[in-house]
Amino acid sequence: MNLGRVTGRVWATRKDVRLEGQRMLFVQPSSFSGKESGGLIVALDTVDAGVGDTVLYVSSSEATVPFRPGLMPTDATIVGIVDEVDHKEGSWTPNPESSDG
Protein backbone atom coordinates (compact mmCIF):
# COMPACT_ATOMS: atom_id res chain seq x y z
CA MET A 1 0.00 0.00 0.00
CA ASN A 2 1.01 3.57 -0.58
CA LEU A 3 0.48 6.83 1.24
CA GLY A 4 -0.87 9.95 -0.42
CA ARG A 5 -3.00 13.02 0.00
CA VAL A 6 -6.27 13.72 -1.79
CA THR A 7 -5.86 16.95 -3.73
CA GLY A 8 -8.86 17.10 -6.04
CA ARG A 9 -11.55 15.42 -8.01
CA VAL A 10 -12.27 14.39 -11.60
CA TRP A 11 -15.62 14.23 -13.37
CA ALA A 12 -16.34 12.26 -16.54
CA THR A 13 -19.70 11.63 -18.18
CA ARG A 14 -18.43 9.33 -20.91
CA LYS A 15 -16.69 6.46 -19.18
CA ASP A 16 -16.50 2.71 -18.96
CA VAL A 17 -19.79 1.33 -17.63
CA ARG A 18 -17.96 -0.16 -14.63
CA LEU A 19 -16.94 3.31 -13.49
CA GLU A 20 -20.54 4.53 -13.20
CA GLY A 21 -21.12 5.71 -9.63
CA GLN A 22 -17.43 5.62 -8.69
CA ARG A 23 -15.76 8.72 -7.26
CA MET A 24 -12.45 9.57 -8.90
CA LEU A 25 -10.01 11.56 -6.79
CA PHE A 26 -6.61 13.10 -7.46
CA VAL A 27 -3.99 11.74 -5.10
CA GLN A 28 -0.54 13.20 -4.56
CA PRO A 29 1.64 10.24 -3.57
CA SER A 30 3.91 10.78 -0.59
CA SER A 31 6.57 8.97 1.37
CA PHE A 32 5.72 7.61 4.81
CA SER A 33 7.34 10.68 6.34
CA GLY A 34 4.80 12.78 4.43
CA LYS A 35 7.03 14.18 1.67
CA GLU A 36 5.47 14.44 -1.78
CA SER A 37 6.87 11.90 -4.23
CA GLY A 38 6.08 11.64 -7.92
CA GLY A 39 3.26 12.95 -10.05
CA LEU A 40 -0.46 13.07 -9.34
CA ILE A 41 -2.55 10.00 -9.98
CA VAL A 42 -6.29 9.44 -10.13
CA ALA A 43 -7.72 6.82 -7.77
CA LEU A 44 -11.12 5.32 -7.08
CA ASP A 45 -12.43 5.74 -3.56
CA THR A 46 -13.94 3.01 -1.36
CA VAL A 47 -13.87 4.87 1.98
CA ASP A 48 -15.49 8.28 1.30
CA ALA A 49 -12.22 10.21 1.40
CA GLY A 50 -12.32 13.96 0.82
CA VAL A 51 -9.96 16.63 -0.43
CA GLY A 52 -7.24 17.17 2.18
CA ASP A 53 -7.39 13.67 3.61
CA THR A 54 -4.22 11.61 3.88
CA VAL A 55 -5.05 8.17 2.55
CA LEU A 56 -3.75 4.69 1.95
CA TYR A 57 -4.15 3.44 -1.59
CA VAL A 58 -3.35 0.24 -3.41
CA SER A 59 -1.95 0.32 -6.92
CA SER A 60 -1.60 -1.88 -10.02
CA SER A 61 -3.80 -4.98 -10.24
CA GLU A 62 -4.36 -5.03 -6.48
CA ALA A 63 -6.47 -1.90 -6.99
CA THR A 64 -9.17 -4.11 -8.49
CA VAL A 65 -9.38 -6.41 -5.44
CA PRO A 66 -11.97 -4.36 -3.48
CA PHE A 67 -14.35 -4.74 -6.42
CA ARG A 68 -14.06 -8.50 -6.88
CA PRO A 69 -15.63 -10.64 -8.14
CA GLY A 70 -16.69 -7.98 -10.66
CA LEU A 71 -14.41 -6.23 -13.11
CA MET A 72 -13.17 -2.72 -12.34
CA PRO A 73 -10.74 -0.92 -14.61
CA THR A 74 -8.60 0.81 -12.00
CA ASP A 75 -4.90 0.75 -11.16
CA ALA A 76 -5.26 2.86 -8.00
CA THR A 77 -7.88 2.56 -5.26
CA ILE A 78 -8.11 4.37 -1.93
CA VAL A 79 -8.69 1.83 0.85
CA GLY A 80 -8.13 3.81 4.05
CA ILE A 81 -8.02 7.26 5.61
CA VAL A 82 -4.91 7.74 7.75
CA ASP A 83 -5.31 8.94 11.34
CA GLU A 84 -1.69 8.84 12.38
CA VAL A 85 1.69 7.67 11.11
CA ASP A 86 4.39 6.37 13.44
CA HIS A 87 7.68 6.59 11.60
CA LYS A 88 11.27 6.20 12.71
CA GLU A 89 11.88 9.83 11.77
CA GLY A 90 8.94 10.88 13.91
CA SER A 91 5.22 10.42 14.26
CA TRP A 92 2.81 12.73 12.54
CA THR A 93 -0.91 13.27 12.39
CA PRO A 94 -2.35 14.34 9.07
CA ASN A 95 -4.24 17.59 9.39
CA PRO A 96 -6.72 18.10 6.55
CA GLU A 97 -6.81 21.72 5.47
CA SER A 98 -10.26 21.25 4.05
CA SER A 99 -12.70 18.48 3.38
CA ASP A 100 -15.51 18.66 0.89
CA GLY A 101 -16.37 14.98 1.09
Next chain:
Amino acid sequence: MVLGKVIGTVWATRKDEQLRGLTLQLVREIEADGSDKSRVVVAVDSVGAGVGETVLFVQGSSARQTELTKNKPIDAVITAIIDKLDVE
Protein backbone atom coordinates in the same frame (compact mmCIF):
# COMPACT_ATOMS: atom_id res chain seq x y z
CA MET B 1 -5.04 6.02 -13.40
CA VAL B 2 -3.39 8.98 -14.97
CA LEU B 3 -4.48 11.83 -17.19
CA GLY B 4 -3.63 11.80 -20.86
CA LYS B 5 -4.37 13.50 -24.12
CA VAL B 6 -5.20 11.56 -27.26
CA ILE B 7 -2.63 12.61 -29.85
CA GLY B 8 -3.19 10.09 -32.62
CA THR B 9 -4.36 6.70 -33.78
CA VAL B 10 -2.42 3.55 -34.61
CA TRP B 11 -3.47 1.10 -37.32
CA ALA B 12 -2.17 -2.45 -37.66
CA THR B 13 -3.43 -5.04 -40.10
CA ARG B 14 -1.35 -7.95 -38.90
CA LYS B 15 -2.01 -8.30 -35.22
CA ASP B 16 -3.06 -10.70 -32.51
CA GLU B 17 -6.50 -12.12 -33.25
CA GLN B 18 -7.84 -10.72 -29.99
CA LEU B 19 -6.94 -7.16 -30.95
CA ARG B 20 -9.22 -7.27 -33.98
CA GLY B 21 -11.84 -4.52 -33.99
CA LEU B 22 -10.24 -2.51 -31.19
CA THR B 23 -9.24 1.13 -31.60
CA LEU B 24 -5.64 1.84 -30.66
CA GLN B 25 -5.00 5.42 -29.63
CA LEU B 26 -1.72 7.17 -28.96
CA VAL B 27 -1.98 8.84 -25.58
CA ARG B 28 0.47 11.32 -24.11
CA GLU B 29 0.55 11.54 -20.33
CA ILE B 30 -0.21 15.05 -19.09
CA GLU B 31 -0.06 16.91 -15.79
CA ALA B 32 -3.24 18.06 -14.03
CA ASP B 33 -2.60 21.57 -15.42
CA GLY B 34 -2.66 20.18 -18.97
CA SER B 35 1.07 20.41 -19.63
CA ASP B 36 2.69 17.53 -21.51
CA LYS B 37 4.76 14.80 -19.93
CA SER B 38 7.25 12.91 -22.07
CA ARG B 39 5.66 9.47 -21.94
CA VAL B 40 3.42 8.28 -24.78
CA VAL B 41 1.63 4.93 -24.76
CA VAL B 42 -0.69 3.05 -27.07
CA ALA B 43 -4.01 2.41 -25.34
CA VAL B 44 -7.16 0.59 -26.35
CA ASP B 45 -10.11 2.96 -26.41
CA SER B 46 -13.21 1.73 -24.58
CA VAL B 47 -15.12 5.03 -24.64
CA GLY B 48 -14.84 6.50 -28.14
CA ALA B 49 -12.29 9.22 -27.36
CA GLY B 50 -11.12 11.42 -30.21
CA VAL B 51 -7.83 13.11 -30.96
CA GLY B 52 -7.37 16.14 -28.70
CA GLU B 53 -9.56 14.88 -25.87
CA THR B 54 -8.36 14.66 -22.27
CA VAL B 55 -8.83 11.15 -20.93
CA LEU B 56 -8.14 8.87 -18.02
CA PHE B 57 -6.29 5.68 -18.76
CA VAL B 58 -5.48 2.58 -16.78
CA GLN B 59 -2.23 0.63 -17.13
CA GLY B 60 -0.92 -2.83 -16.40
CA SER B 61 -3.07 -5.88 -15.77
CA SER B 62 -5.84 -3.58 -14.53
CA ALA B 63 -6.32 -2.61 -18.17
CA ARG B 64 -7.91 -6.00 -18.74
CA GLN B 65 -10.76 -5.19 -16.34
CA THR B 66 -13.28 -4.00 -18.93
CA GLU B 67 -15.71 -6.10 -20.97
CA LEU B 68 -13.86 -4.96 -24.08
CA THR B 69 -10.36 -5.86 -22.92
CA LYS B 70 -10.97 -8.89 -20.68
CA ASN B 71 -8.40 -11.67 -21.27
CA LYS B 72 -6.80 -9.82 -24.19
CA PRO B 73 -3.13 -8.88 -24.67
CA ILE B 74 -3.62 -5.30 -23.52
CA ASP B 75 -1.80 -3.22 -20.89
CA ALA B 76 -3.38 0.20 -21.33
CA VAL B 77 -7.01 1.21 -21.78
CA ILE B 78 -8.77 4.56 -21.98
CA THR B 79 -11.65 4.40 -19.50
CA ALA B 80 -13.06 7.93 -19.32
CA ILE B 81 -13.22 11.25 -21.12
CA ILE B 82 -12.69 14.08 -18.65
CA ASP B 83 -15.42 16.73 -18.39
CA LYS B 84 -13.99 18.67 -15.51
CA LEU B 85 -11.26 18.47 -12.94
CA ASP B 86 -10.70 20.33 -9.75
CA VAL B 87 -7.28 20.20 -8.12
CA GLU B 88 -5.60 22.20 -5.36
